Amino acid sequence: MRRVFVIVALLAGLAGVAAFQLTQRHVTNADARVFVPSSRFYLDFSPSFRTTIADAYWLSTVQYYGEHLKSDARFDSLGAMLDLVTELSPRFVRAYQFGAYALLDAGEGQKAYGLLQRGWRRNPDAWQLAAAAGMLVYMYGEGETKVQIAADWYRQAAAVAGSPDYVSRLAATLLQKGGERDKAITMWAQVYAEGDEYARQKAVAALDELLPARCDERIAALAALDVPMTPDRRAELSAALLRD
């Protein structure tokens, strides 16, 4: 009997606590302006735990972005939060990537570009950052040189070992659009050398457009191509481009 009484009292107590919690106004990041401490403080205070603190702020940043995206679309502290995360953990590639897109949503295009530039400087092996910067410039940039700048970003991304085929394909397309014919030819040849069948078809079509139309000039241009390629593939490319 006594045990039953204790259990009932315990359950009643728990229910009371839960009811109190549920009826209170929930504490969230409802305010778009939140306090973001200086990264200097954490770097001085606890260098051993700096990445853990960065991770905690990363989770908080994702939550902040999600909450405000659904509600008021105000992201006043987003830039500061991303700065804090990336200062504490400069090699946190996803923070730059996600951060750039999130800052675009916040209407902070310049900050997004700056974040990607900083990320690329610190992580020259992360092709994703250069590719994202290229995309950002191409989609949202202004001025006549934007295609060339975007192409240059893609070219840098394509130069990173392990970057996928489509990056060099994009770089080549943009260089072609930007009028850098020789670079575009080299990039497309690279796509042909390393790409799958689809990529090779695209490369042949692009090279066909870029290379001189006269047969002797085209043969000379193909011979001058300074792109490592197996002899079979080189012969295949020559055959595809010299079929007429």
Added chain:
Amino acid sequence: MNRMAAVALNTFKETIRDRVLLVIVVFALAMIVAALWLASISLGETARMMQDFGLVAVTAFGVIVAVFVAGTLVRKEVEKRTVFVVFSKPVRRGEFITGKFLGLSLTMAVVLAGMGAFLFLLTWLVAGVSSWVLLAATGLVYLQVLVVIAVTIFFSTFSSALLASVLGICVFAAGQLSHNVLSLSRLGDSALLKGLSWVIYLLIPNFSAVDIKPGVVGEATAAWDDIALWSGYLAAYAMVALVIATLVFNRREF
């Protein structure tokens, strides 16, 4: 040597019997729940979050278990008067203290190896990646725990078990911040402040020098030569703490 080994073995059996291994089970369950939760909210950074927060959990669990067990090791023997039985045999006080330290070190090796291996496997199973640096980092956490055990045993030779445990935690926290003490000395011109800062800096173990947590998530490359040197320093620090503990314990009247 045999007498010390006997004390160590007894301490190991005693602490293992104290359900210390339950810590591994609690850690495992906490990590599984955390892993599933982190996977859903970290935007694809599950491995990073698991490794980073997992190592913090390993450190916290390890230090808390170590200080609370180390705090009671010597005190319990004194308060229960079992220490008389031990000293009625040809066991020196230094052997007793060192044996206690070695026994608990063995227990903590089992606890930390269990948590480290579980974290390694869980990260590999859930996120598909795991790094040997994670295991190395767990090893270096163990080294820090050894120092904390030695210091807590030292405190327990002249204070209550609870106070010794609290002081042990304080030393661990201070060890994470020791580099800041030197920064303080540069703040003013006072020679006294500078001298005091240097003394405190030398007294506090420098734990951040052997911490490679940022390296686990690819943030910094560990300088293994430096880490080997600092590991030697921490081992020496633990030995000095044990020698001082023995000297204090030698002066106790039973």
